[in-house]
Amino acid sequence: MSTTSHNLAAPGTPGRVCGTTGLHVCFDAQRFIKLNAVSGIVFLLLGGIAALLLALTRWQTVHLLPVDWFYRILTFHGLNMLIFWILFFEVAILYFACTTPLNARLYSKKVAWLSFALMLVGALMTDYIILKGQADVMMTSYLPLLAHPVFYLGIILVAVGTLIGVFNFFATLYVAKRDKAYTGSMPIVTFGALAAAIIAVVTLLHGAVVMIPTFTYSMGWTAEPDPIWYRLIWWGLGHQSQQVNVCAMVSVWYLLTHIVLGSRPINEAVCRSAFVLYILFINLASAHHLLVDPAVGATWKIWNTSYAMYLAVLASMVHGFTVPAGVEVAMREKGYTSGIFGWVTALPWKNPAFSGTALSVVIFGFLGGITGVTLGTQQINIIAHNTLRIPGHFHVTVVGGTTLAFMALAYYVIPLIFQRDFIWRGLARVQPWLFGLGITLLAFGMSFAGSMGVSRRSYDIDAQGVYGPAAHLWLGVLGIGGVLAFLSLLIFVVLCVGTLFFGQKIEGRPMADWGTPRALAGTTPGSLAHDHYATKGTMVLTLVFLACFVVYYFANWKALADVWPVR
Amino acid sequence: MSLRPLTAPWFHGPAGHEKIWLGCAILWCFVMSLMMPYWHFRGKQNSTGEAYTVKPADFLARTEKFVAANRVGTYKHPGNALLGEVPVVEPPPGGDAYLIGRMWQWYPALRLRQGETYRIHLSALDLQHGFSLQPLNMNFQAVPGYDHVLTLTPTSKGEFTIVCNEFCGIGHSSMTGKIFVE
Amino acid sequence: MKNEPKIHPWQKLMDNPWLLLVLGVLIPVLSYSVWGWIELLFTKPALLP
Numbered sequence: 001m002s003t004t005s006h007n008l009a010a011p012g013t014p015g016r017v018c019g020t021t022g023l024h025v026c027f028d029a030q031r032f033i034k035l036n037a038v039s040g041i042v043f044l045l046l047g048g049i050a051a052l053l054l055a056l057t058r059w060q061t062v063h064l065l066p067v068d069w070f071y072r073i074l075t076f077h078g079l080n081m082l083i084f085w086i087l088f089f090e091v092a093i094l095y096f097a098c099t100t101p102l103n104a105r106l107y108s109k110k111v112a113w114l115s116f117a118l119m120l121v122g123a124l125m126t127d128y129i130i131l132k133g134q135a136d137v138m139m140t141s142y143l144p145l146l147a148h149p150v151f152y153l154g155i156i157l158v159a160v161g162t163l164i165g166v167f168n169f170f171a172t173l174y175v176a177k178r179d180k181a182y183t184g185s186m187p188i189v190t191f192g193a194l195a196a197a198i199i200a201v202v203t204l205l206h207g208a209v210v211m212i213p214t215f216t217y218s219m220g221w222t223a224e225p226d227p228i229w230y231r232l233i234w235w236g237l238g239h240q241s242q243q244v245n246v247c248a249m250v251s252v253w254y255l256l257t258h259i260v261l262g263s264r265p266i267n268e269a270v271c272r273s274a275f276v277l278y279i280l281f282i283n284l285a286s287a288h289h290l291l292v293d294p295a296v297g298a299t300w301k302i303w304n305t306s307y308a309m310y311l312a313v314l315a316s317m318v319h320g321f322t323v324p325a326g327v328e329v330a331m332r333e334k335g336y337t338s339g340i341f342g343w344v345t346a347l348p349w350k351n352p353a354f355s356g357t358a359l360s361v362v363i364f365g366f367l368g369g370i371t372g373v374t375l376g377t378q379q380i381n382i383i384a385h386n387t388l389r390i391p392g393h394f395h396v397t398v399v400g401g402t403t404l405a406f407m408a409l410a411y412y413v414i415p416l417i418f419q420r421d422f423i424w425r426g427l428a429r430v431q432p433w434l435f436g437l438g439i440t441l442l443a444f445g446m447s448f449a450g451s452m453g454v455s456r457r458s459y460d461i462d463a464q465g466v467y468g469p470a471a472h473l474w475l476g477v478l479g480i481g482g483v484l485a486f487l488s489l490l491i492f493v494v495l496c497v498g499t500l501f502f503g504q505k506i507e508g509r510p511m512a513d514w515g516t517p518r519a520l521a522g523t524t525p526g527s528l529a530h531d532h533y534a535t536k537g538t539m540v541l542t543l544v545f546l547a548c549f550v551v552y553y554f555a556n557w558k559a560l561a562d563v564w565p566v567r
Numbered sequence: 568m569s570l571r572p573l574t575a576p577w578f579h580g581p582a583g584h585e586k587i588w589l590g591c592a593i594l595w596c597f598v599m600s601l602m603m604p605y606w607h608f609r610g611k612q613n614s615t616g617e618a619y620t621v622k623p624a625d626f627l628a629r630t631e632k633f634v635a636a637n638r639v640g641t642y643k644h645p646g647n648a649l650l651g652e653v654p655v656v657e658p659p660p661g662g663d664a665y666l667i668g669r670m671w672q673w674y675p676a677l678r679l680r681q682g683e684t685y686r687i688h689l690s691a692l693d694l695q696h697g698f699s700l701q702p703l704n705m706n707f708q709a710v711p712g713y714d715h716v717l718t719l720t721p722t723s724k725g726e727f728t729i730v731c732n733e734f735c736g737i738g739h740s741s742m743t744g745k746i747f748v749e
Numbered sequence: 750m751k752n753e754p755k756i757h758p759w760q761k762l763m764d765n766p767w768l769l770l771v772l773g774v775l776i777p778v779l780s781y782s783v784w785g786w787i788e789l790l791f792t793k794p795a796l797l798p
Contacts, residue, residue: 270589
């Protein structure tokens, strides 16, 4: 990439030109990317330690924690993983996406500080009160369960802080456009981040609407909010925050396949339209959590749970095609053209950023997506609601999908933003594979145990006297998967933190190459730009995916048809 | 390029393989969209969310009345002290039955007849509870303040256990109940 | 810039973050939250027959 086209368009902005990509990096943005990313990784470690304890408790043979600490650690795990780790890292991604690709400066340092401080204080307050044992209410804190007011206040601060960070993102977009830092349309990575930011606004609005009256109730100032109303609005926070993840993750897929392989969306209009479908319709799926609830009717349930006739699923299926198709085209243009899958074997599987991305796509799509849509089918939810099938689903979306994609991103963010090369690079190459394996085992264990009726958020399955050896076996698989995933997470954190302290400084030179396939002699980039039939391999892969989807979906209808009639 | 603003015109319709895939995906989404309304009218397992608001105390009083009028026996769980002794109650075929979730038992135990249809009124007194009928694995939410009506037709005989699958405090994992079908 | 070819309205939507923000907030709030809230408000009291 040439550096000449990317001189400082916003004069007077302190920044540097990246020695690897030639892109301009705004120093303010860089500082807050660092702060937010590091905080995120710290919360990831906290949540990870909790995950290990939980896996070793649900593994019925080990049954590590006492009962009160099991529920306490479960509350702690949910909030640290699903809210704190993800939100901090997403703010880092937003700050990156609105500055460097647009050649823009961050709108405000003060606003960024305010956002960061509120988020950090809120997260620490919440963690403190949970560990003190005064908020054993699960992440969802369903009323009439009641926690200490500090619990709700902490979550409100995190939400407000994140909203302020999102405001900084929008203001940066506005200023970049106004000052003509760029012309034309924003790049796809920024567009995906925009989708994430818009969804974050909806999410955090719901968070405010539900958490503020709950906080005032916990202080004794107002009456108790209605428990179903709480469920309705809380899931506008709880589910939608995970849709922020989906958008951020898909952006990271586009970003990393571009950085590693030089791939580009085969059709910008289609990819962007898919993000627009996310923006407009993905948030309806908060209804997934109320499908067997009283007082909301079947029409509301069916319409909302289907994302208005599966338009957001269509969007995911589009990304699931265009991401590998972009990779296939890039590889074929580099000369790896043999057969249908010759390009697959030539991919840089030892590059942790690439393997992490590829595993994220496969785990999210094949496991997470298929299970999510099926369990979110209104009637099928009857045989899935609140069983271990639900965490079995979202551990392959949020962890195998989003967290793994964010880990993959870190293998470039740390060299490019922190300006240090990774230590122990051999270990880094193994890490995404170990994580993918661990999470997949964990999710299989959960899903199969859940199919046998084992409930989520339950300390013990022996007291009921209804679960046999098969359920115990799958809980063992869950435990082993959890231990493997934790080991890999630990390796990741040690690598990241170790690199921040001991990694070789980069300063001006390109970062050490993780391994990228070279273009073979006699090939030209862009040679397949107008060949619309160059993605045979992707076509086969996506049709296999569709076949799995259809089989799993109708198998679940069959299972549903076998239970008692109910209306 | 994924990381650069687009200046050249980029707005094109889908073509080739992408168009084929898009067609497959739209078709599949359409099939899934039809399945839920289809099952709602033709399928036998649905959650319509039929519910009425109710004060927990009123619901408890109505349940006690139901127990007093239809009691046929007592059930004592062999190993579970939390469940203790609960009355076994047989509602008239086609009639109403009341089922309470509270910390930490399902009250009362029900005796139903195979092939008959019952209106089971499900509610919670203190916290939210999860009605999870095992080993069938049918799950519904029980919420304080709401009378959740399940129109249920048992089609298999035997002893069924209701597990609680919504977190409700320290005794949650031991919270059970019983439905007997004859 | 004046002589450029006409831009498709769909592209105009995609180039407009603010319109997307408004639609992205309105649709879920109306379809999920407001509709759901109305369903709860219209729940009738139980007769307990």
